[in-house]
Amino acid sequence: MFLGQLARTAQSCLRPQPSATAFLPRFFSVSSIAEAGYKMKSHSGAKKRWRSLASGSDFKRGKACHSHLNASKNAARKNRLSTTAYSNSAQSHKLKKLLLPYGSH
DSSP states (O other): OHHHHHHHHHHHHHSOOOOGGGGSOOSSOOSOHHHHTOOOOOOHHHHHHOEEOTTSSOEEEEOSSOSSOOTTSOHHHHHHHHSEEEOOHHHHHHHHHHHOTTOOO
């Protein structure tokens, strides 16, 4: 039993000690996305609903409630629902984070 404890302490002494830079805080990332081992994913629900405009700073979408149960809706309402909806500045800011997590456009 004493020899087993002695062998374990000898092995722990032979382990490499961490370097002094291992304890310094990192204020910026030094590795690429592939080296980090994870990637941010774009929001799949937003991908299906929103399209980016040519400028890249604004987005557009179709309005809901236009595809079915139209017999009970009057013509003005159906025309209003067929128009394109555009994002405002607050939505655009959030959509850029959801759809383009790495700022590719």
